Amino acid sequence: MSGISIPKQTATIALSQRQKRFLKALLYHVFVGIIGLAMLYPILWMVAASFKESSEIWTNVRALLPETLRFENYTNGWKGIGGITFTTYYKNSFIYAGLGTVFQVAASAIVAYGFARVDFVGKKLWFTLMLATLMLPDQVRMIPQYIVFDRLGWINTFYPLLLPRLGGAPFFIFMIVQFIRGIPTELDEAALIDGCSKSGIFFRIILPQLKPAIITATIFSFYWTWDDFMTPFIYLTRPELHTVSVALRSFSDPASATDWGAIFAMSSLSLLPVFIIFIFFQRYLVEGIATTGLKG
Amino acid sequence: MKALRYSLVLVLVALLALPAAAIYGQETIELQLTWWGSQTRHDKTIAVIEMFEAEHPNIDIIYEFSNFTDYWTLLSTKAASGSLPDVMQHDYAYLAEWALRGQLMPLDDFIADGTIDLSNVAQSVVDSGKIDGQTYGVSLGANSQAFILDVDAFEAAGLELPSPDWTWTEFEEVVTQIHDELGIWGFGTLLDDEALWKSLLIGHGEWAFSDDGTELGYEDDQPMIDHLNMILRLQETGGIPTIEEEIEFDTTGPEGSPLVIGKSAIQYQWSNQVLAVANAAGPERHFKLWHLPRPEGGQSSNYVKPSMFFSIPASAEHPEEAAMFIDFFTNSLEANEILAAERGVPVSAPVRDHLLPNLDPVMAETFDFLVRVEADSSPVPPPDPPGYADLRLNVYGPQFVDVVRFGEMSPEDAVAFFREEANRILAQNK
Amino acid sequence: MGGRVASLETASPLDRIRARWFTRKTQYSLSRNNLVGYLFVSPWLIGFFLFSLIPIAASLVLAFTDYDLLGNDIRFIGLENFDRMFTQDLRYWKSVNATLRYVFFAVPLRLTFALGVAMLLNTKRRGVYLYRAAYYTPSIVGGSVAVAVMWRQIFGTDGLVNALFGLDVRWYGDPKYALWTLITLAVWQFGSPMLIFLAGLRQIPNELYEASSIDGANAGQRFLRITLPMLTPIIFFNLVMQTIQNFQQFTQAFVITGGNGRPLDRTLLYPLYLYRRAFVNYEMGYASAMSWVLLLTIAVLTAVLFVSSGRWVFYHGDNR
Structure with missing residues (x-):
């Protein structure tokens, strides 16, 4: 009797283990999926609103789906203001966000290595100072900054937006420093013994391991630059130099008529480049360092 | 490694490409103009600017616009830097503050010699732009x-x-x-x-x-x-x-x-x-x-009050042309057909009469309301103090x-x- | 050192690896590194002297003046701005109150959420790409006018929250709740710390986890003994940066509330008030003074965090 029951038991155990794994996966997907939907709801609403009649946005508040699909919101919105279309705004945004990101991330990685791995006189002082620059609100730096750039004749050029980025950004410098400090020094030492210079270590050993940090920085830098309003607004004042963020703000005024349908359409559309950058880069984020780890 | 080299090349190319974005011509007079509003006002104003440029081929109007809140941030930044435009839209609540701090140019000479023709504008409306006896703003529309x-x-x-x-x-x-x-x-x-x-x-x-x-x-x-x-x-x-x-x-x-x-x-x-x-x-x-x-x-x-003004900053490079534009904006019948009283009921009587027959019902009600108010209104109070x-x-x-x-x-x-x-x-x- | 090595022989594989990773080491002399160091940080140094130093110095000087943005004469008025701020300006203290409450709730909530979600999404399960995108998306909507309308749709009287939970709360207008509309927005947009946590989690070598499974540690132990300590540099970074950033929260709050501080100044975040003083009332001198008080406050808090970090942050690759 017992001889027969043993294989049965193992069979049930095997089954229940698979079931258990399946249940676990199911639980995970239900849990994470439902929260994910909740997270997405406001954005779904916003995209849905971009197809609504302007008045419907305000009256038909709770409804997610529009009564009629109005693609005109997109065509009207794209026309932009005074003959300058969103084609121009996107071009400007891409110049600012594209170059701005490359400058900022590349410079930040280089500076971060200096702070994280090289001991030099005054390092702590400079690092502290760098963090301190983050603590002063932009609102009071803006005017003196503007006066300087104005005197240089840089208003309505991309210089004030891009050149400061060649110095890196304290946020990313600090972030990458933290990541470098998480990389064991054994490899550095080995490379040093092999006769590798500091810059050699940076490019050959540190940089490949920094992939997750660099990608994260790229995603943020692009988004923050794309979304930045104040800098392009005060330095690129001519309509043909407006970025998407600036154009969207000049669409609406609290005291006059506003085409909300067009605003929602263009706002939704303006999320796309940022979203694509994220989707594209996060792939590399996942493949990140974990598997290569120490093998270098 | 490769990616890095690529990005370095990119950086270099970008640096070389930068100045290209900065080239602007300087052949004619560049008149700078700013206003606040939303899309409707931007589109209408730009159309009028093009009309003015067609009449004055030697004047090239460089314009900037934004919404009300951002407008004042930008303009006060420009004021601090001494780089205000030649014509700026102004608000009743800020006019005195700006005028008394020397940021604006008195317009009385332009009004006296007819560069800005206000002969068809009611004296009370003209006076509403006065601070300490001098005119600092030309009303763009009546409001109540x-x-x-x-x-x-x-x-x-x-x-x-x-x-x-x-x-x-x-x-x-x-x-x-x-x-x-x-x-x-x-x-x-x-x-x-x-x-x-x-x-x-x-x-x-x-x-x-x-x-x-x-x-x-x-x-x-x-x-x-x-x-x-x-x-x-x-x-x-x-x-x-x-x-x-x-x-x-x-x-x-x-x-x-x-x-x-x-x-x-x-x-x-x-x-x-x-x-x-x-x-x-x-x-x-x-x-x-x-x-x-x-x-x-x-x-x-x-009471009837100016909805907003055009002013000429004290630092304006081309005040004469700025005054010409304000005159055009105030008196041109064609321009006001486009503007369609969006900034308030036009201050010039001939312009008002010209628009009257073709008004849509809402505008007609607005015009009518201002006539009713004017018949029984209290005098315009002075602009608000600093x-x-x-x-x-x-x-x-x-x-x-x-x-x-x-x-x-x-x-x-x-x-x-x-x-x-x-x-x-x-x-x-x- | 010797004691440590001796103890390693009797330790479990996990402890041995942990010991190797978390041990501090000494390295090379300073002098030969000076040139290299300055070369690496030179982009930031040059940028700092060219672009940051003048505005920062100017704002410090202006803090002791009555500079009004439009006027041409600037007078030095000593500590008058600070005196006015601390003893006369009633709204100032309300803005301090609102800001402290905001930071106190928004930062820990945001970080906890971010870490929790990052842990959940740090897996190779099918579909995790989708989830990652879904959880990050709220963080890319930024602070456009559309966001204001969207948020109103959620917290408005006729909005989703009231409908879903059968409530009749005025989230915007009630002084008890108004700040929470802003805090919730900050928590909802937790994507940036989450992504940094995720990158940090990816950086932890599998070796450690493999060793721990030999060691027979369960999930909870693995989290407490490996994940958490290995992640401390990133937690520290996020904590410092979130503190700095949330003290300066401006765009979202400005768009959602119009920046007027209503109701009863419960949403009058410090930067909103500072902005008003600077650009609406043209009191740039006063605003500069306010900025420097803010800077000092954040600096002290950050310094406390840095000092405390010696006790709880592990840099396993560090040489100090």
Whole structure:
């Protein structure tokens, strides 16, 4: 009797283990999926609103789906203001966000290595100072900054937006420093013994391991630059130099008529480049360092 | 490694490409112009600019625009840097502050020699741009405060429209009745607005500020106490939104305002914004513009005020051409056909007459309202004194009326506090 | 050192690896590194002297003046701005109050959420790409006017939250709740710390987890003994940066509330008030003084965090 029951038991155990794994996966997907939907709801609403009649946005508040699909919101919105279309705004945004990101991330990685791995006189002082620059609100730096750039004749050029980025950004410098400090020094030492210079270590050993940090920085830098309003607004004042963020703000005024349908359409559309950058880069984020780890 | 080399090349290419973005010609006169508004105004103004450029091939207008809030951030930044444009749109609330601090150019010479032809503009309108006897702004449109009445709602509630010289007592009755009949708010938001505070005083034949702008210009706080008590009663009964409900409408603009979304029957608005409200509400709704209520036995609380100005900053490089543009904007019939009174009812009489036959119903009602108001209006009060923005934004709203409406202070205590704070701020103008 | 090595022989594989990873080491002399160090940080140094130093110095000087943005004469008024701020300006303290409450709730909530979600999404399960995108998306909507309308749709009287939970709360207008509309927005947009946590989690070598499974540690132990300590540099970074950033929260708050501080100044975040003083009332001198008080406050808090970090942050690759 017992001889027969043993294989049965193992069979049930095997089954229940698979079931258990399946249940676990199911639980995970239900849990994470439902929260994910909740997270997405406001954005779904916003995209849905971009197809609504302007008045419907305000009256038909709770409804997610529009009564009629109005693609005109997109065509009207794209026309932009005074003959300058969103084609121009996107071009400007891409110049600012594209170059701005490359400058900022590349410079930040280089500076971060200096702070994280090289001991030099005054390092702590400079690092502290760098963090301190983050603590002063932009609102009071803006005017003196503007006066300087104005005197240089840089208003309505991309210089004030891009050149400061060649110095890196304290946020990313600090972030990458933290990541470098998480990389064991054994490899550095080995490379040093092999006769590798500091810059050699940076490019050959540190940089490949920094992939997750660099990608994260790229995603943020692009988004923050794309979304930045104040800098392009005060330095690129001519309509043909407006970025998407600036154009969207000049669409609406609290005291006059506003085409909300067009605003929602263009706002939704303006999320796309940022979203694509994220989707594209996060792939590399996942493949990140974990598997290569120490093998270098 | 490869990626890095690529990005280095990219950086170099970018650096070389940068100056290309900075090239602008300098052959003709570049006239700089800025204004605030939303898309409608931007499009109309740009069309008029192109018209002006066609007439003056040697003038190239470089224009900039933004919404109201951002506009003042940008323009004060430019002021600090001494790089204001040649023509800037200006606001009644800021004109004195800017003029008295030397940022604006007096326009009297241009007006005297006819570069800016104001011969067809009423003297009271011309005077509304004067600070200390000199003209610093040319009005772009006449404006008055209005109560927009939802005619359909009044009908549904079985109410007659009030008489044009209705009083605040009648107002309270009407608002309460509408709420009782229809369950919506009788009146929407901003019954505690600072412009209504000023109008209340005008109704009593007084003005908010003393002639020299160094203190409050009235002695008797009772009218404001009464007004606040009425607000408290109405927000209690549902005649108006409670303060908690009202705050939700802070950022909605005309499209999301209570009247438009059918939550109230009366809305308070400046007359040049009525078009936006009507457009948002749709053609099937019927509105009428109405006088502000007046105090029992008092005079009209309405006055006609410039909706906005064009000014020439003191640092302007081409004041002569700037003046020419302002003249064009004010007097050109064709230009005003495009502008279509979007900035308020045009100040030039011939322009008004020219537009009159072809007005759409909402505009016609606006024009008509201003005629009615002018027939029985109080004189235009002087522009607000410097420090007014401080008083309005840091004291009147947050520390005075809101506190009363939240029940944290009695109206009596609050007006005393307000008087003290206001006089302290205004005393800095001595 | 010797004691440590001796103990390693009796330790479990996990402890041995942990010991190797978390041991501090000494390295090379300073002098030969000076040139290299300055070369690496030179982009930032040059940028700092060219673009940051003047505005920062200017704002410090202006803090002691009555500079009003439009006027041409600037007077030195000593400590008057600070005196006014601390003893006369009633709204100032309300803005301090609102800001402290905001930071106190928004930062820990945001970080906890971010870490929790990052842990959940740090897996190779099918579909995790989708989830990652879904959880990050709220963080890319930024602070456009559309966001204001969207948020109103959620917290408005007729909005989703009231409908879903059968409530009748005035989230915007009630002084008790108004700040929470802003805090919730900050928490909802937790994407940036989450992504940094995720990158940090990816950086933890599998070796450690493999060793721990030999060791027979369960999930909870693995989290407490490996994940958490290995992640401390990133947690520290996020904590410092979120503190700095949330003290300066401006755009979202400005768009959602219009920046007026209503109701009863409960949403009057410090930067909003500072902006008003600077650009609406033209009191740039006063605003500069306010900025430097803010800077000092954040600096002290950050310094406290840095000092405390010696006790709880492990840099396993560090040489100090």
